[in-house]
Amino acid sequence: MTTPAVSLTGPAAQERTATPRHYLMCPPTHFDVRYAINPWMDPGRPVDRGRAIAQWDRLRDVYTRLGHRVSLLDPRPDLPDMVFTANGAVVVGGTAFAARFRNPERTAEEAAHLAWLRGRGLDVHPSGTVHEGEGDFAVTSSLILAGTGFRTDQAAHMEAQELFGVPVVGLRLVDPRFYHLDTALTVLDDGRVSGRADIAYFPGAFSGAAQRVLGLLFPDAVRVAEADALVFGLNAVGDGRNVVLPRQATGFAALLRARGYHPIGVDTSELARAGGGPKCCTQEIRAA
């Protein structure tokens, strides 16, 4: 029998393979909403820090049970957003492109990230332009998708391309509720084993041109509904098989199941009060 030129099975029937990851997290010991730098933050409403800590503990446990390694950054009392480690850098092949935050409220986080990255023997490059790490850079094995419009400067996309030597595709975000790329797009499978990256995104967060670019590059991507995006469903962490996402994103979870992924719902609703979800709390350290 000859092999058909076009796959008859499609991604839904594929075997999904998880690969072990190394994540950097920071306990929300001093988590708070003391200022408003995105539309989700309301400093007038006190946060329940105990609840945030319990939600974060559970997220870390999920990762360790999946066999992933979790390293910790020391929290600082004056930095209430430090729990969102994804914003501190993007690390690919042992090279770290360290963040330069947009808002002065978060700039002191830069030094903490630099110290941690240098202490791990990574090849660390502080950024010359504003960028917020994995908040705006989504890494696959063949290219990096990069957001701009609210936080990360477009010039940082070129800096990342020069640093990593992989194509960096710029995508314009247009809705302030989705102010970082990782609120609107997630890498389900980076393609390191399958050879074919798979992503999910909420089209409405992107300019028309960016939607067309995504359609050309990822014609089979999962397109997620606004209701799931609004509960930070796309702020998800995939390891090729398992996808850790806010448990409220039930429509997205059903789409993932149909594609052969294993969605794992977690509650990060208290952390969402600062505008973040599971992915924001998780920076991947990709070794050389």
Ligand SMILES: CN(C)C(=N)NCCC[C@H](N)C(=O)O
């Ligand atoms: C999911 N997102 C957007 C993140 N990657 N990080 C969350 C940062 C939240 C912080 N209050 C801020 O506005 O910077």
